[in-house]
Amino acid sequence: MRQVEQKPLVEAIRLTKTYRGALFSHNDIQAVREVSLKIAPGETLGIVGESGCGKSTVARLLMGLEKPTSGVVLFQNVRIDCLPERKLRPIRSAFQMVFQDSGSSLNARKQVFDILREPMLYHKTVSAQEAPTRIDELLSMVGLPPETKYRYPHEFSGGQRQRICIARALSLQPKLIILDEPVSALDVSVQAQILNLLRDLQDTLGVAYLFIGHGLGAVHYISHLIAVMYRGRIVEYGDSEELFRHPAHPYTKALLDAAPATDFSQRNAPRVLLTGEASGDADEGGCDFEKRCPFACAACRNRPYELRPVADGSRHLASCRLAAEL
Amino acid sequence: MLRYIFKKLLLAVPVLLGITLIDYLLMSAAGSPLDMLAGPRITQSAIAVKAAKLGLSRPIWEQYILWLQQVLQGNLGYSYKSYQPVAQLIGSHVAPTLLLMGVSLLVGLLLAIPSGIYSAVHRYQKRDYAIVAVSFLGSSIPSFFMALLLIFLFTVRLGWLPSGGMATAGTGGNFWDVAQHMIMPVTVLSFSIAGSNIRYIRSAVLEILETDYLRTATAKGIGRFLVINRHALRNALLPIITVIGMQIPVLFGGAVIVEQLFSWPGLGLLTMNAIIGRDYPVVMGVCLLSGVVVLASNLLTDVAYAMADPTIRY
Amino acid sequence: MRNAMNQQAFQRFRRHKAAMVCLLILTIIVLTALFAPLITPYSPVKISGGFSAPPDASHWLGTDQIGRDMFSRLLYAVRISLMVGALATGISTLVGVLLGLIAGYLGGWVDRALMGFTDMVMSFPYILLILVAAAIFEPGLWSIILILGFVDWPGVARLVRGNVLSLKETNFIKGDIAAGMPRRFILFSEILPNTIAPVLIYATSVFAVSILDEAALSFLGMGVQPPTPSLGNILNGAESISILTGKPWLWLPAGILIMTLVVCINFIGDALRDAMDPRNG
Secondary structure, three states: OOOOOOOOOEEEEEEEEEEOOOOOOOOOEEEEEEEEEEEOOOOEEEEEOOOOOOHHHHHHHHHOOOOOOEEEEEEOOEEOOOOOHHHHHHHHOOEEEEOOOHHHOOOOOOOHHHHHHHHHHHOOOOOOOOHHHHHHHHHHHOOOOHHHHHOOHHHOOHHHHHHHHHHHHHOOOOOEEEEEOOOOOOOHHHHHHHHHHHHHHHHHHOOEEEEEEOOHHHHHHHOOEEEEEEOOEEEEEEEHHHHHHOOOOHHHHHHHHHOOOOOHHHOOOOOOOOOOOOOOOOOOOOOOOHHHOOOOOHHHHHOOOOOEEOOOOOOOEEOOOOOOOO | OHHHHHHHHHHHHHHHHHHHHHHHHHHHHHOOHHHHOOOOOOOHHHHHHHHHHHOOOOOHHHHHHHHHHHHHOOOOOEOOOOOOEHHHHHHHHHHHHHHHHHHHHHHHHHHHHHHHHHHHHOOOOHHHHHHHHHHHHHHHOOHHHHHHHHHHHHHHHOOOOOOOOOOOOOOOOOHHHHHHHHHHHHHHHHHHHHHHHHHHHHHHHHHHHOOHHHHHHHHOOOOHHHHHHHHHHHHHHHHHHHHHHHHHHHHHHHHHHHHHHOOOOOHHHHHHHHHHOOOHHHHHHHHHHHHHHHHHHHHHHHHHHHHHOOOOOO | OHHHHHHHHHHHHHHOHHHHHHHHHHHHHHHHHHOHHHHOOOOOOOEOOOOOOOOOOOOOOOEOOOOEEHHHHHHHHHHHHHHHHHHHHHHHHHHHHHHHHHHHHHOHHHHHHHHHHHHHHHOOOHHHHHHHHHHHOOOOHHHHHHHHHHHOHHHHHHHHHHHHHHHHOOHHHHHHHHOOOOHHHHHHHHHHHHHHHHHHHHHHHHHHHHHHHHHHHHHOOOOOOOOOOOHHHHHHHHHOHHHHHHOHHHOHHHHHHHHHHHHHHHHHHHHHHHHHOOOOO
């Protein structure tokens, strides 16, 4: 078992990101609302949710690619969200990112060798003499033969390119890698290979992951903890296994039920299925999920958002009034 | 929509101010217009008196502010040369230019639009290549060289057309006379307009012809003519609007050379003479006018665009 | 992959027969102009024959009003025109690329200010600006190069800015930022190489336009000044009716040369555009 309470590597406290609507319109878009989370060293936090729920925005905020409207990001207890780019740059190497679309993640005009070498030399992770050896090492770590280093990105398959992206992220010896739907664009068989690679790398290097996905299977497989997001908020948060076995929020339940059952004994079990789409209406107060929730009642409409332990002292949190009963 | 137009108008103000300021600075750098007056019969003191009278002895920025104040009161100043009000000078020269530009634009587009569509529909055939080649010629031939060729051919060799001016001296300039004088300048201008636009329209139509909805329309079996007319043309309208919008500033400039060559009594000729004679108030007036015309045509293009394309919202 | 991609583009380019012919013609013209001293025995500025003599065996294109060899004047004029075109294009491309990169990458008020200025220059009637500028500075070779160079950049700046804006959204640039790479690396080593191709294509049209503008200005007497020959100021003589009517060798070849040069450059630019367009298989 994993140590439960460790000093967090990264901590986000009440992160909020509001995008201004079009000029002259008043519909500001609240992409992320008061999201708080912690990632311990060597641990994986998964974030799931439909597209548009704000999970990728959380990633960009943590990476410092965007500034939060309010809230705090701590990296090893140092506040980084308000640092100017110049001061952020030296510590950037400690957290890296892998994107969904591996095709556009690599400069098409450069060889893999240069793509891997340039950031390492800039951050002086290796000297110019050691670089070639280190590049071979990185490539073999992600399961690519060293001779591929003189190829250009477009000579690789999607899965191979994703391996190069991972190698590039690893090249700076980060403590955290944010994986923004890294396998969504890949074939199912390749997905499994990449997920296994990520797990192996975590075991050997002790790197922490923030894994963002909308496929529950992948997130469940790789994560220690999972946060479920809906319309910019975390609606449920807990241990991967616990959350899967006893979902405490109707939305999580619906997500789980939407996946086709692989276990035939479960085939006829009652399911929660979603109708409609997440509306983009302005916040009217009350539970966001109320309009689509099969268990909704009048009380839900006025109930303010709050993430509470499902049971006293539990690490499993949910925002639903009925969490304990579901 | 109204708000959008209003916003664009507001944005145009600093641009116009910038244009006039740059003009003023450039011209002040060119030297005093009084240098042109200097000669054996004019004394230094006379020049000094004149400079004081024209306000040229003040610092440049003060001159500019004075000019700006005048303009805001609707007064464009007076020509240093003829002492006529600039507004009046421009007013008397603007009609011939508008006539020449309008007719050339019309002829140019009447040539370019059908040829562009025809070329696109018959892509990769001999006629397409021929049209594209002609359009390259149109955008590559210097207007003054083409004007010389035309004058050489039609005036010198054949004696069919008058070489310049707007009307035969002595006649009042009846319709046929003016039309005859217009043939060559209009040919030069419209050929270059057509040249630069055929390929643009061709590729715009090609892009539309390749869209899925047009393939669907063709697959439905409705005739080619209908497909092109009912479906393609309406969508090709947008690029065509853009083309017209882009053409206006180009025309405004291009007219300068053509008017010079054919002695067409328009704004171009006026501008050229004013530039050479350092008649600053006139140059400033023309620059202001051309800035307004260009900005207005940009605005009209945007508005027309918004009306032709329901998916654009402001 | 770059080689493979360039090879493909090269093959697509070669399929344009017209462009290949144009490339050949252009090469011949450029080479003759470059090696002009070896090809023609006459100086372009020294009197070597009778006044306004028609073409004959020793003066292939005749002589001008004061007896200079027209053929060598033309060759040297092409040199001047190409030099003006190339330098003006170089300046405007450099200025445009720099401003476009800065505006696109920095964004915010820098972008707004730069693009406002660009729009201003663009909405200025082009010829008017050139004429005003030409009237101010002492007319001559270098002032015309500078004027054309500083008038043509807005198109390049807009093109580059647009490219930078779309590249900035790509993951590889975000990856660079995430990796903490410095700005100058991102701008010059990552973004710039990816916008070079469209800029070069655009530059061919700037080159063509510069040659045309130089000719027009010199024709009006506000560009390259005699005795230095330029294609435009050679044509200037044709404003006199006796030359226009009776001595076509004094103006026709220069006009045809300008046209040929510009047509060829435009054709090549168009073929390049087609060849670089990944949509053309």
